[in-house]
Amino acid sequence: MHDVLIAGGGIAGLSAALILGRCRRDVVVYDSGKPRNFVSKALHGFISRDGINPIELRDLARKELANYPSVRYVEGEIVDAQEIEDGYEVELSNGAFDRGKFLLIATGVVDVLPEVPGLERFYGHNVFHCPYCDGWEMRDQPLAVYGAGETGYEYALELIGWSKDVILCTDGGEPLSAEQTAHLGKHGIAVITEKIMEMRGEEGKEIRLMYRERPPLSRKALFFNPAQYQASPLAEKLGCHVTGGGVVEAGKFQQTKARLFVAGDAARSVQLAIVAASEGVEAAFALNTALQKEATEK
Ligand SMILES: Cc1cc2nc3c(=O)[nH]c(=O)nc-3n(C[C@H](O)[C@H](O)[C@H](O)COP(=O)(O)OP(=O)(O)OC[C@H]3O[C@@H](n4cnc5c(N)ncnc54)[C@H](O)[C@@H]3O)c2cc1C
Known part of the structure; x- marks a missing residue:
């Protein structure tokens, strides 16, 4: 059983993985490789990276993750998830299963043109x-x-x-x-x-x-001004409330249930990359605290 499974390796998911890696947590990031901004040539407004090619930003982030041995980035789509005792089990499109004590959904949204x-x-x-x-x-x-x-x-x-x-x-x-x-x-x-x-x-x-x-x-x-919908049905399937605007209502530190967090565009109305990164960090902070409490309360 991993500490945290992250669905989505965009800015939010990668940012959460970085912090969790630095906390020495056992993390797997599953990513289907279709970020919302796939048509964009330059990402603006991300301090110190204004105008960077979005693919380059993700590559840089993934390279940084390679420094943290407890984090794995896996190309693959999570097609289903269910709550199990003390965590979540996910199913991948290749038929494989994986389990984590916590699940962070950072799967983004799709815009309707x-x-x-x-x-x-x-x-x-x-x-x-x-x-x-x-x-x-x-x-x-x-x-x-x-x-x-x-x-x-x-x-x-x-x-x-x-x-x-x-x-x-x-x-x-x-x-x-x-x-x-x-x-x-x-x-x-x-x-x-x-x-x-x-x-x-x-x-x-x-x-x-x-x-x-x-x-x-x-x-x-x-x-x-686009209408949008969740890029993956996971959050709704797991009982999160999706608003009429197509985003998940998350609470403090991006938490939606005891072991379920949602970060990034999937969960927010201010949909900028730096906000997605920041929400990933907030979720990681709370996830690490929860893991540490579980490990020390016994
Ligand atoms: C055209 C365009 C231009 C933009 N320009 C800017 C800009 O200049 N500056 C800025 O700050 N923001 C910009 N944005 C917004 C920015 O792209 C988003 O805020 C940011 O990408 C959100 O990151 P995220 O990690 O939440 O989602 P995403 O970047 O969308 O990443 C989600 C990831 O989850 C993966 N995924 C989805 N479902 C699954 C699943 N079931 N299993 C596994 N993986 C899954 C996807 O493949 C994707 O890689 C732009 C958006 C668009 C559409």
């Missing part, structure tokens, strides 16, 4: 979901915000912190009130309500939104 034909090819180049991640690089550029109703309205106002040239495209979705449209107008934001037929353009350079009735809209980039 807007259903605009042609959009997917621009994702990570000049279609983005997070201005904190990619807004700086698009500062002062002509931007489109994709969104409808209250969400689109709020998002368009948020984007003017990065550029004064913002157009809200509601794609035939929930209409804005007259007051909202007028308020956006006061801030120089025009609204196009017509349905978008297709996205064309050049990756990283220009996007062109094609309409049936009106001429194409050329912009440098488009920002949208």
Whole structure:
């Protein structure tokens, strides 16, 4: 029986593994190798690593883990898990099983892209979901915000912190009130309500939104606010509460049950890599304390 099994070797899982390795805990990290930001070329806002290639960051983290002999990183997907006496048992896609006294779920989320034909090819180049991640690089550029109703309205106002040239495209979705449209107008934001037929353009350079009735809209980039769902069903299967926004509600130190923790994007609304790393550390801290208590109370 290992001390801790970690489902997910992204930033959150690797960060937890590093701390637990330094605490000499017996840890196995299982990772299926599909991080949320697989389309991203540069990760921003991670102090001392601003602009690093996300794959490079994970490679660096994995290399660091190699210094800690009690930590193992295994490529593989956990397809099922169940609570057992004093821990959890997980099943891998290759049919193998493993057991740990504690389970940390750090499996991340999946974003749902807007259903605009042609959009997917621009994702990570000049279609983005997070201005904190990619807004700086698009500062002062002509931007489109994709969104409808209250969400689109709020998002368009948020984007003017990065550029004064913002157009809200509601794609035939929930209409804005007259007051909202007028308020956006006061801030120089025009609204196009017509349905978008297709996205064309050049990756990283220009996007062109094609309409049936009106001429194409050329912009440098488009920002949208994605719906998302858990990348793995493990947390829900084990009885964690997943909110309407698709994230797990975790308590102090990312704990959800006595022996179950959830960290990183899977568990949080501030979905930045450094926050995922920090949540991994918080969970590791509590896990080590719990392990130490169990070992010394007998
Ligand atoms: C396009 C894009 C750009 C971004 N840019 C930035 C940025 O510039 N700055 C920033 O701070 N943040 C950025 N983010 C957010 C950042 O990527 C996330 O906050 C971060 O990846 C969260 O780390 P995580 O470990 O929680 O999840 P992830 O990085 O998604 O890692 C989860 C890991 O778990 C694995 N996994 C899933 N299910 C299983 C399973 N059942 N068994 C085993 N393994 C499993 C996955 O394969 C994956 O490797 C961006 C996100 C996107 C989508």
